[in-house]
Amino acid sequence: xxxxxxxxxxxxxxxxxxxxxxxxxxxxxxxxxxxxxxxxxxxxxxxxxxxxxxxxxxxxxxxxxxxxxxxxxxxxxxxxxxxxxxxxxxxxxxxxxxxxxxxxxxxxxxxxxx
Amino acid sequence: xxxxxxxxxxxxxxxxxxxxxxxxxxxxxxxxxxxxxxxxxxxxxxxxxxxxxxxxxxxxxxxxxxxxxxxxxxxxxxxxxxxxxxxxxxxxxxxxxxxxxxxxxxxxxxxxxxx
Numbered sequence: 389x390x391x392x393x394x395x396x397x398x399x400x401x402x403x404x405x406x407x408x409x410x411x412x413x414x415x416x417x418x419x420x421x422x423x424x425x426x427x428x429x430x431x432x433x434x435x436x437x438x439x440x441x442x443x444x445x446x447x448x449x450x451x452x453x454x455x456x457x458x459x460x461x462x463x464x465x466x467x468x469x470x471x472x473x474x475x476x477x478x479x480x481x482x483x484x485x486x487x488x489x490x491x492x493x494x495x496x497x498x499x500x501x502x
Numbered sequence: 503x504x505x506x507x508x509x510x511x512x513x514x515x516x517x518x519x520x521x522x523x524x525x526x527x528x529x530x531x532x533x534x535x536x537x538x539x540x541x542x543x544x545x546x547x548x549x550x551x552x553x554x555x556x557x558x559x560x561x562x563x564x565x566x567x568x569x570x571x572x573x574x575x576x577x578x579x580x581x582x583x584x585x586x587x588x589x590x591x592x593x594x595x596x597x598x599x600x601x602x603x604x605x606x607x608x609x610x611x612x613x614x615x616x617x
Contacts, residue, residue, distance in 0.1 A: 423605055431591060433608035479545070488533060488557070490606065492545040 390415050392482050394493035401470045402501050408455075409465045409496045411480030418442075419485040422456065422463045427495070428476040436478070439463065467498075475500045508594050508609035515616055520582040523612045525594030526575055535606065536569055536579050537593040545593075551577065584616045 391414045401407035413422070424436040439447045439456050446454050451471075455464045467474055480493040507526040515521050527534050536548040549559040554571045562569070566585070571577040581588055591613050595606035 425608075431611045431613070433593065433595075433606075433611075435605040435607075438605055488535075488550050488552070489547060494544045 390417075390482065390484070390491050392480050392491050392493040394478075394480055394496050396496045397494075398497045398499070400499045400501055401467070401474075403470055403472060405470055406466060406468045407470055407498065409467075409478050409480075409498065411463045411465070411493055413461050413463065413480070413482045413491075415461070415482065415484070417484050421483045421485065422454075423481040423483070423490070424452070424454070424463075424465045425479045425481060425492075426474075426476045427479065428473075433479070437465065470500050472500050472502060474498060506594055506596050506607050506609035508592075508612050510612060511610065512613045513615070515584055515614070517585055517616055518583040519616075520580065521584045521588075521614060521616075523579040523592050523594075523614070525577045525579070525609060527577070527594070527596030528607055529575065531596035531598050531607070532574065533597045534571060534577050535595045535597075536577070537595065539591040539593060539611070540589075548579070548592075581614075584614075586616045589614055589616050 393412045420441045422439045426434045426436045437447050437449045437452050439454055446456050451468045453466045477495045477497050479495045482491045509524045532553050534551040538546045538548055548561045549569045550557050551571045567581055569579045591611045593611045594609045597606050
């Protein structure tokens with residue numbers, strides 16, 4: 389079965405500091421995509437960053453970067469220079485190429501302390 | 503583009519009443535998804551439409567739930583009769599069928615409370 393595990397229900401980070409959210413997944417597929425979505429209190433699910441499994445280079449979007457370890461099936465999100473607006477639920481998701489279904493983790497609530 | 507538009511934003515209804523949630527996908531997107539989010543189960547895919555045709559409705563919890571997509575710009579999710587355990591946030595998301603790997607675009611969700 390394909391699963392996505394986020395083992396940290398909640399994390400806190402001081403403003404301007406760096407935090408890493410962990411995600412592991414389980415699949416036997418070779419062609420897939422991984423995502424991090426942010427859900428702020430407004431409820432809107434916002435795509436933060438995306439990684440294709442065939443790419444070895446870790447994706448980066450401004451202050452957000454991932455550490456993709458394919459053999460370990462690990463996909464962590466690093467947020468640098470954390471800002472108050474980063475406070476949200478963060479969901480890791482997995483998508484198998486050629487299908488339509490995303491598998492979401494249970495989420496990590498990130499608190500940013502001023 | 504205004505993004506994926508859902509209405510209403512909040513809905514409070516009494517048990518046994520019919521509830522209809524609405525979604526307008528992004529123009530040009532031919533894949534549409536309805537998700538339900540609860541604390542206990544997280545995000546669950548309810549149904550997937552491609553080119554207005556339901557492809558997979560295996561996530562629809564019961565016959566009380568039905569979804570339609572009469573045209574490319576509109577979809578509804580109906581619950582009849584509603585029950586308190588249906589209380590959740592319901593999301594609609596869309597993507598371009600050939601680019602599902604690019605990520606969904608989600609609407610803002612409808613928070614449904616059944617009392």
